[in-house]
Amino acid sequence: MMPDASVASETSFDLVIVGAGPAGLSAALVAAEHGLKVVVVDEQHDVGGQIFRQPPATFTGLPSNSAFKHYPFGRTLLQQARQAVNITWLLGSTAWGVFRPEEGGSNQADVQHVQLAVSSAGGSCLLQGRALLIATGAYDLPVALPGWTLPGVMSAGGVQTLIKSQCVLPGQRFVLAGSHPLLLLVADLLVQAGAQVLEVAIARPRPGLMELLRSARAIPDHVSLLAHAAQALRNLRKHKIPLCFGSLVQRAQGQNGVQQVVLCDVNPAWQALPGTERVHQADTLVVGYGLLASTELARQAGCAVQWQPARGGWVVQHDDVMSTSAAGIWVAGEPAGVAGAEVAYLQGRLAALNIVATLGGAGANPRAVQTTRLALRKAQRFSDVVLRFFEPRLDALAQLACADPDTLVCRCEEVSVQTVQAFLQEHPHVTDINSVKLACRSGMGYCQGRYCQHTVAHLLAHTRGCTVEQAGIFTAQAPVKPVPVAALAQDFGAAVSTASATR
Numbered sequence: 001m002m003p004d005a006s007v008a009s010e011t012s013f014d015l016v017i018v019g020a021g022p023a024g025l026s027a028a029l030v031a032a033e034h035g036l037k038v039v040v041v042d043e044q045h046d047v048g049g050q051i052f053r054q055p056p057a058t059f060t061g062l063p064s065n066s067a068f069k070h071y072p073f074g075r076t077l078l079q080q081a082r083q084a085v086n087i088t089w090l091l092g093s094t095a096w097g098v099f100r101p102e103e104g105g106s107n108q109a110d111v112q113h114v115q116l117a118v119s120s121a122g123g124s125c126l127l128q129g130r131a132l133l134i135a136t137g138a139y140d141l142p143v144a145l146p147g148w149t150l151p152g153v154m155s156a157g158g159v160q161t162l163i164k165s166q167c168v169l170p171g172q173r174f175v176l177a178g179s180h181p182l183l184l185l186v187a188d189l190l191v192q193a194g195a196q197v198l199e200v201a202i203a204r205p206r207p208g209l210m211e212l213l214r215s216a217r218a219i220p221d222h223v224s225l226l227a228h229a230a231q232a233l234r235n236l237r238k239h240k241i242p243l244c245f246g247s248l249v250q251r252a253q254g255q256n257g258v259q260q261v262v263l264c265d266v267n268p269a270w271q272a273l274p275g276t277e278r279v280h281q282a283d284t285l286v287v288g289y290g291l292l293a294s295t296e297l298a299r300q301a302g303c304a305v306q307w308q309p310a311r312g313g314w315v316v317q318h319d320d321v322m323s324t325s326a327a328g329i330w331v332a333g334e335p336a337g338v339a340g341a342e343v344a345y346l347q348g349r350l351a352a353l354n355i356v357a358t359l360g361g362a363g364a365n366p367r368a369v370q371t372t373r374l375a376l377r378k379a380q381r382f383s384d385v386v387l388r389f390f391e392p393r394l395d396a397l398a399q400l401a402c403a404d405p406d407t408l409v410c411r412c413e414e415v416s417v418q419t420v421q422a423f424l425q426e427h428p429h430v431t432d433i434n435s436v437k438l439a440c441r442s443g444m445g446y447c448q449g450r451y452c453q454h455t456v457a458h459l460l461a462h463t464r465g466c467t468v469e470q471a472g473i474f475t476a477q478a479p480v481k482p483v484p485v486a487a488l489a490q491d492f493g494a495a496v497s498t499a500s501a502t503r
């Protein structure tokens with residue numbers, strides 16, 4: 001087990017990596033193997049990212065994380081990372097801003113390309129890197145629906161995290177609603193943990209034979225992953241858990257927490273079919289309609305993004321070696337498009353091989369690049385099929401909030417649907433999301449828009465008759481994540497005195 005680093009004793013590196021998931025870890029190992037001086041920063045207290053999350057070492061006798069069975073590279077990756085003596089780990093540490101040395105500064109020869117501000121419990125520091133790799137993963141797609149702020153409404157990833165890392169079952173009577181494969185895995189996990197699952201409501205229609213056959217071409221290389229999903233389905237059937245296709249959550253109801261969950265049948269466009277509402281007496285609603293790419297840090301650093309709804313919304317643009325539009329910055333894993341752990345792992349390798357070549361480390365083997373590219377292509381083919389199969393109807397999800405005008409869109413600043421709609425009506429010239437942010441404060445709070453960006457963009461697009469892409473994305477500002485004021489004072493001061501913010 002690696003100790004949490006508080007403040008880095010050393011701050012100058014060849015490669016600074018944010019994220020210790022499959023993407024960040026594979027990149028760190030490749031870069032260190034080629035002689036680069038590497039530091040990895042992660043908020044978690046252990047390596048592995050979301051998928052290989054572990055309970056604390058003090059929790060003994062637990063079954064091993066099932067992801068290792070289906071992603072066999074995971075175990076080796078974690079073992080190698082734990083044994084790597086030539087990588088500096090800053091765990092339990094949040095990266096909150098990217099800065100650039102001032103052009104034409106006095107000390108040009110020594111100037112490093114990128115500065116990363118990091119805060120941890122023990123203090124804060126400004127890391128210098130000749131290259132930066134952003135491998136910040138993804139987070140659950142927030143769905144604003146009436147009652148979503150009640151205690152007991154949780155995301156699929158959140159429930160999984162509690163069970164996986166803390167062995168905590170966050171309720172007793174569960175309803176699961178979504179369209180992402182993670183929902184099935186979480187339903188299975190809940191049943192195995194002894195929870196009562198009243199229904200798993202999948203919004204898409206039941207797949208037809210033709211659709212299954214069309215998808216089959218991507219299967220041969222990934223039989224084990226499909227077997228995982230099939231086993232989860234078998235287990236649900238064995239426990240007689242109702243699995244309903246064409247079924248969408250409408251709202252959660254209750255006084256001080258969830259007491260009822262309302263679902264209804266929907267057509268293939270996820271529009272409610274009248275007269276089909278049904279109510280479950282449940283204490284927990286688990287929502288799992290997909291993942292959003294975590295791009296705040298990349299956007300704050302000036303990396304261009306593009307709208308790819310099936311791949312996690314706004315994703316970081318990159319070339320075929322994972323280099324972004326911002327000089328000295330690479331991306332790997334989910335911020336480059338949500339595509340699963342295998343793609344993340346391979347993209348990390350590819351990025352590191354290119355970084356090694358760019359920084360002039362011990363020569364990267366061209367065959368390694370070729371082999372990684374080939375494997376990546378196969379993995380991407382599989383993930384494309386899965387993503388198409390489960391693609392969420394983001395427009396329909398965003399409309400759920402409108403059923404009750406008091407539904408909060410922005411939980412941090414307590415901005416309701418009604419407030420945003422009234423503002424749009426009073427200001428017909430407003431067509432971009434940042435104007436809504438400035439006027440209504442949605443997106444200005446603690447989470448920096450991670451919860452409300454998607455809903456506000458759809459409300460704007462719906463009202464103006466434009467696309468979500470045209471509505472745009474909130475500008476990301478440092479600090480991209482909440483940090484103590486002391487860290488801001490210390491690092492921001494240091495960064496501003498030697499550097500200028502990239503944006």
Ligand SMILES: Cc1cc2nc3c(=O)[nH]c(=O)nc-3n(C[C@H](O)[C@H](O)[C@H](O)COP(=O)(O)OP(=O)(O)OC[C@H]3O[C@@H](n4cnc5c(N)ncnc54)[C@H](O)[C@@H]3O)c2cc1C
Binds near residue numbers: 018140156
């Ligand atoms: C909650 C959740 C649960 C998931 N469970 C599964 C599953 O069971 N099975 C499956 O196949 N897929 C699962 N996925 C998808 C899976 O996470 C990805 O396929 C895979 O882990 C992607 O690897 P990655 O390296 O891109 O990102 P991740 O594994 O997400 O790693 C990113 C890391 O970056 C860190 N980070 C992010 N921002 C910062 C910052 N500003 N400062 C410091 N650190 C930061 C995070 O703490 C995280 O450890 C899950 C996704 C989520 C969001």
